[in-house]
Amino acid sequence: MPAPDRAAEARALVVGAVAIPSRSGEEAEVAAYLTNWMAGRGFEAHVDEAGNAVGERGQGPLTVLLLGHIDTVPGDIPVRVEGDVLHGRGSVDAKGSFCAFVAAVAALPEEALAGARFVCVGATEEEAPSSRGARHVVRLYRPDLVLIGEPSGWAGLTLGYKGRLVARVRVHKDNFHTAGEGTSAADDLASGWFRVREWAAGEGGEGVFDAVQATIQDLWSRTDGLAQVAEGTFGLRLPPRVSPEAAEEAVRGALSSLPGPAGVEVTFTGHERAVRHPRDNALTRALRVAIRARGGTPVFKVKTGTSDMNVVAEAWPVPTVAYGPGDSALDHTPHEHLDLREYDRTVSVLTQALTRLSATDPARS
Template sequence: MTSARDLLTGTVSIPSLSGEEGPVAEYLSGWMAAHGFSAQVDEAGNAVGERGTGPLTVVLLGHIDTVPGDIPVRVEGERLYGRGSVDAKGSFCTFVAAVAALPESALRGARFVCIGATEEEAPSSRGARHAARQYAPDFVLIGEPSGWAGLTLGYKGRLVVQARVQKDNFHTAGEGTSAADDLTEAWFRVRSWGAAEEGRDHPGGGIFGAVQATIQGLSARTDGLAQVAEGTFGLRLPPRLSPEAVEEALSALLADLPVTLTFVGHEAAVRHGRDNALTRALRVAIREQGGTPVFKVKTGTSDMNVVARHWPVPTVAYGPGDSSLDHTPNEHLDLAEYDRAVAVLTSALTRLAATTGN
């Protein structure tokens, strides 16, 4: 596993904020080219490597950008610290290392395409949107931390509401509401709407079936003549609610308030099936390594949301690491878990390549 660990450490050591992935994409494409891949950096800045010539196409899509935050890259015992070690360079390096280790029999059974995508941590999801138009896979793996024995089948949807109130300034002793008052009322209504939706009957229940509403930003100012209040409200949506339907509902709900609304970040929720050739291969491989497979759904979003409507095929998110460490100052990956995830995926892809359908 030395080479696989070197790949991981080298990748994590190269800073790659969203929009600044060039150096790490070059590093990854170079590593893949040196390990039996046909590799390139594509038009979207993705690091792309292909192996195999078989009739099945398996796309392994992970992101190589990170959120801000300087965490000195270091190995302490069996832990690798560094921004992106968990979210989600560790997962993409698992993909690349596993495909590099595949036997010739697997390469005759399938074509494996590893895509290190750009700008997943940004609203653009540039890399995944580009990839979705380039390939027609039979199976898809999304690189996100699930734990080496975990298989993530779905992610909630998203809608971001940008609310703005502007009105003439007036003395605080006078009658009427301030811009901040109106913005606050808008938030209370959005929050109450989400709570009411949570109280409805929704299949699956739990947090995955509920609306989660949070304030992402608030500000208020005056220049002596006008008051301006602005807020950003983030909504996490269950599969039964499309972003478009929620936009329509909130526009009607706030129509009587002097608030201007802008809706961004539209992503529909997605949940894939748990019984197909891909999940079966992964379950067998996890058991081979002494684990018990666990199916999961996540309350965040990922590139799975972006590609689902383009690639209506068996899809699983997989990767080592504890997702509660995502974006934190203590982000680190257990290297023994990484090794085990590489072994699981190598075995699972070998098994998958021997299938003729799902």
């Protein structure tokens, strides 16, 4: 039989995955597709209790865990391939990365499989506050090295992500005539927002990664003629030196000085700590060598968003890098698309890097 065209198979894999809609909480069909693909190419594959697509190859003493996510944000983008460009929701964020993981592990030589165990996990609900898939697997594995599937560009290595806190604020008070003295519930909510933003501005650092970023995610108000209610959601992106707990205390303090008599309720979600991993270890060295072998110049990055790296960092204190094809500026946009030539290079880099890592001593990784 002729040898399989691995590059064509790898492209078909990602096109097929992107063609299957999989908003957060609706990943079952794409998980089945991915596990069937892996099972047909030498993986021990299954869908786990969290709905993750899981595939394992290799029996060596080193465990490399490749954690991507297979859910997407809402937004229907017609799936099509135009030349070497794949258009579709999830092509960049982040089915492209996970499919590159799977394709690379499928292409590994037997000697690599004798030296390491490679676990590919296509996680569910990364785009939701639950991070269900990552929170499930973090209890099941103790890897020596971790790759997170997120777009970095084929020559980029992402070492860290900012933390996050989301505050939902509700102000309610008796209705009054707007010609009279006083402030509305919306006035008070706006005042609270300005105080939160003032605190954030005072927590500046050197560059955006070291600063607190504050944005309004939604804002509305209403009255029934007797009472007024205003609600807003404030999103905070946090640098490593500001914990979610410290940010929560600061937000409560800012809101505590709102004018009365008003009732203020605040709830917090998305408590994610910032994380930043070292630049030099067995994992980054293997990837840098492989990138240079393809003619690229490795570039280290940190990101202002969050990823499953934030979820697993504390439980897995091992060398970790986020890596994958695509331009992260296209995440969540109506223009999301993936250059399949870059995807090909990413698969090649990963195959070489993982082969090199299979000879690594776990005790020295």
